[in-house]
Amino acid sequence: MADVKIGKSAVYASSLGLGANAIGGHNLFAGLDDEQGKDILRTALRNGITLIDTAYIYGEGRSEELIGAVLQEKEFDRSKVIIATKAAHTPGNPDKKDNSPAFLTQAVEDALARLQTAYIDIFYIHFPDEQTPKNEAIAALHQLKEAGKIRAIGVSNFSLxxxxxxxxxxxxxxxxxxxxLLHRQAETTFFPYLAEHDISFVPYFPLASGLLTGKYEKEPTFAENDIRSSNPDFKGERFAKxxxxxxxxxxxxxxxxxxITQLVLAWYLKNPEITAxxxxxxxxxxxxxxxxxxxxHLTKADYQLIDHLFAVFN
Incomplete structure (x- = not known):
């Protein structure tokens, strides 16, 4: 796995990571099994995937707890694993977001305890709130970075x-x-600013909740608590296209x-605007x-062909 540098930090991660929302994310997906989730993480680490991306809201701390438990196993070296986690949802009231310095400071402490680690490699503000000045929120994370509790600072779901x-x-x-490939607004909204300010970019939902794997032929139905149930990509003419x-x-x-899944991932890995x-x-x-x-290793021609095929969704 090629190591990539995260922004201006000293963090280096594998360019292929693991999104851990299905590890302990019982509030996001039906029928998850914690032991299977831990096996998924073990398999990732054994295959050189060292960037593990989780969040408090994935099971309201359960994902972090499972990851922390696996990293206590003798087989794994914590220093070689890059843990990224996120917070903003208020415990007990997840619809409410909080970016205040006090909340973020406590969220980092709570995540450290669940992950059973002394530091978090990448800590994101998961969603913006409506009241906290964003530079003040980041200043609080910078203090935590200087204290050695986090190593890189991120934001997610922010406007430009x-x-x-x-x-x-x-x-x-x-x-x-x-x-x-189905949702490319970031190319015009964010990419120029990120390049100018040496900010790394990690896409979430890179496989579009499974739509870019080739496994779907007819319009599916999902349980009401499945996050895909309200996704317009899975409905009507757009789904067919x-x-x-x-x-x-x-x-x-x-x-x-x-x-097809491997091909799509290879396209992202070749994309110079994408860090991991x-x-x-x-x-x-x-x-x-x-x-x-x-x-x-995609040829330039195949990279451009895939780019062209999905331009219709821009």
Missing amino acids: DQLQEANQDGYVDILEEEYS IVETVNQLKPIADNYDAT VIPGAKKVEQVTANAQAMDI
């Missing part, structure tokens, strides 16, 4: 204006936003002896397969 306010002192190292376009990737993937990609997984086999994307 909020990012600019947060980065007044140049302390922001990394931005995490939705981005995929997505499936049609994804199917056009099959012959390209075949040329690389790869799956963090696909989630609900099965051990998915993690193993995702890791193989690092062995795919």
Whole structure:
């Protein structure tokens, strides 16, 4: 796994990571099993995936607890694992977001305890609130960074204006936003600013909740508490167009002896604007397969062809 530098920090991570919302994220997905979640994490680490991306809201701390438990096992070296976590949701009232310095300071302490670690490699403000000046929120995280409790500072789900306010002192190292071949607004909204200010970019939902894996042919239905149940990508004409376009990737993937999922991940890994990609997984086999994307080296022509196929969704 190629190591990539996170912003202006001293953190280096694998360019392929693991999105851990299905590890302990019982409030996000139905039918999750904690032991299977821990096996997913173990498999990622054994395959050289060292960037693990979680958040308080993934199970309201449960994901962090499971990750912390696995990292206590003798097989794994904490110093070689890059833990990214996020906070903003108020415990007991997750609809309320809080970016105040006091809240963020306590959130870091609570996450350290759940993760059973002395430091967090990347800590994000998960969502903006409506009242806290963003430069004051980041200043609090900078103090925690100077104290050695976090190593890199990130924000997620911020507008460009909020990012600019947060980065007044140049302390922001990394931005995490939705981005995929189906959702590419970040290319015009954020990428120029990120390049100018040496801020790394990590997309979430890179596989568009499974739509970019090639597994869907007909419109699915999901349980009411499944986050995909209200996603317009899974409905009507848009869903049909997505499936049609994804199917056009099959012959390209075949040329690389790869799956569609591996091909899409390889596209992100070749994208110079993307620092790391963090696909989630609900099965051990998915993690193993995702890791193989690092062995795919797209030609410039194939990279551009995939880019062109999905331009219709811009």
